[in-house]
Amino acid sequence: MATILKTAENSEVSEQAVRRFEVNYRGIFQKTLAYRITKDLVYVAHSEGKTAFSNGRYSDDPQRNGVPCANFAFFSNELSEEELEAFASAKMDIDRADIVSVLDDTMVKGLEPWGHYGIRPINEKVIPGGTLLVVSKRNPEDLIRFLERKPFSYRLAILPGDASFAGLWYYRDDNTDVRMLGAIAKVAPELINFEKTREYVRKTYKTDEKIRAFQEAYDSVSFTEVTPNQGIEWPYPKPVLPAWNEFEEGIVVKAVPNEFKMGPRGLARNPNYKRGTSKTQRPVVRFDICTKCTLCWYDCPDECFDPTPDGLYDVNYEYCTGCGRCAEVCPVNDCIVMVDELNFSDNNSPWESYKKDPLAYTKMAEEKKGKGRMMPSFVTGKGEKTTEITKEVPFKEAKK
Numbered sequence: 094m095a096t097i098l099k100t101a102e103n104s105e106v107s108e109q110a111v112r113r114f115e116v117n118y119r120g121i122f123q124k125t126l127a128y129r130i131t132k133d134l135v136y137v138a139h140s141e142g143k144t145a146f147s148n149g150r151y152s153d154d155p156q157r158n159g160v161p162c163a164n165f166a167f168f169s170n171e172l173s174e175e176e177l178e179a180f181a182s183a184k185m186d187i188d189r190a191d192i193v194s195v196l197d198d199t200m201v202k203g204l205e206p207w208g209h210y211g212i213r214p215i216n217e218k219v220i221p222g223g224t225l226l227v228v229s230k231r232n233p234e235d236l237i238r239f240l241e242r243k244p245f246s247y248r249l250a251i252l253p254g255d256a257s258f259a260g261l262w263y264y265r266d267d268n269t270d271v272r273m274l275g276a277i278a279k280v281a282p283e284l285i286n287f288e289k290t291r292e293y294v295r296k297t298y299k300t301d302e303k304i305r306a307f308q309e310a311y312d313s314v315s316f317t318e319v320t321p322n323q324g325i326e327w328p329y330p331k332p333v334l335p336a337w338n339e340f341e342e343g344i345v346v347k348a349v350p351n352e353f354k355m356g357p358r359g360l361a362r363n364p365n366y367k368r369g370t371s372k373t374q375r376p377v378v379r380f381d382i383c384t385k386c387t388l389c390w391y392d393c394p395d396e397c398f399d400p401t402p403d404g405l406y407d408v409n410y411e412y413c414t415g416c417g418r419c420a421e422v423c424p425v426n427d428c429i430v431m432v433d434e435l436n437f438s439d440n441n442s443p444w445e446s447y448k449k450d451p452l453a454y455t456k457m458a459e460e461k462k463g464k465g466r467m468m469p470s471f472v473t474g475k476g477e478k479t480t481e482i483t484k485e486v487p488f489k490e491a492k493k
């Protein structure tokens with residue numbers, strides 16, 4: 094049975110009266126960008142005579158670097174401004190969306206926006222026949238292998254591009270804002286009309302470059318139908334948020350037990366604050382050339398390294414935020430390299446895999462690393478720097 098909404102006049106309107114758009118972004122880095130996208134969508138919809146409203150998920154501020162956040166835009170041909178605002182503005186989150194968009198493709202591995210409430214699938218809110226729109230240079234198959242299997246079909250739309258770092262406090266414009274408008278005009282012409290959106294971009298941004306970027310994005314979106322048998326069984330418990338009347342009185346913050354043993358997962362950490370889904374890259378360690386200098390263990394801001402019985406340092410990827418600090422401080426050439434998170438499908442201990450077969454682990458590490466070596470820029474505003482290596486550091490057998 095269709096869900097019924099009550100309007101201000103208490104007349105009944107079907108659930109279909111409101112179309113929902115969600116943009117998932119990395120906290121802080123893409124904050125201004127996500128705001129621009131939903132704001133522009135509302136302006137374009139208004140120019141077409143539609144009612145539209147945008148807001149952000151309650152509790153996503155203050156945001157931390159990389160933490161998944163979301164903004165929303167709501168559209169209606171039937172409700173008044175006041176009715177749509179009354180319907181949409183008091184929500185902590187939404188439970189379904191016609192279009193779910195993603196500004197960083199590593200978020201297809203899951204989202205942890207509510208901290209200890211667990212990891213949610215990125216396609217959780219997509220409705221039957223809806224669209225998951227991802228900015229990515231990957232093939233559809235490379236993304237679908239991380240998505241939760243749904244009991245219905247929906248579309249995967251890909252806008253070719255990199256994860257933007259445009260929206261820090263200073264807006265470093267890279268055209269992702271208008272590129273997303275172009276992609277949405279293609280994905281959902283019933284929400285925003287191509288010609289009206291193009292006119293809005295021309296009037297608002299006033300440069301040929303913006304119009305070119307908008308048009309190029311519109312032309313380059315590709316579609317793949319995701320069928321009910323595609324995707325994975327979701328490996329994490331599904332988070333359930335408490336209702337307002339289910340919160341306990343007062344606040345109980347349980348102490349983290351102070352435990353330590355040698356080896357993987359040896360350090361006690363706060364299980365309610367795993368930030369593994371914040372990362373777009375993970376550190377890959379070449380244990381065979383590690384000099385056991387301790388710097389990665391000492392400098393990691395999230396205490397992700399576990400000392401091992403043989404003097405090495407294992408990484409706990411469930412807690413690693415991908416900040417790149419360990420790769421920066423490691424004094425050994427090519428010993429810790431930051432690698433695209435989508436190249437990995439589990440969070441298993443790399444040290445255990447190294448101990449099992451050092452040569453096979455090292456070969457796997459080199460394959461995942463590829464030839465490009467990128468170091469994050471630490472809030473310099475100068476962008477990422479990537480260099481190509483000409484030869485690999487050879488495998489070094491451990492002394493018996």
Ligand code: SF4
Pocket residue numbers: 375376392393394395396397398408412413414415416417418419420
């Ligand atoms: S990238 Fe390195 S330093 Fe940063 S959180 Fe992960 S393990 Fe720690």
Ligand code: SF4
Pocket residue numbers: 378382383384385386387388389390406422423424425428429
């Ligand atoms: S910083 Fe590099 S060399 Fe030093 S312990 Fe860590 S991995 Fe080994």
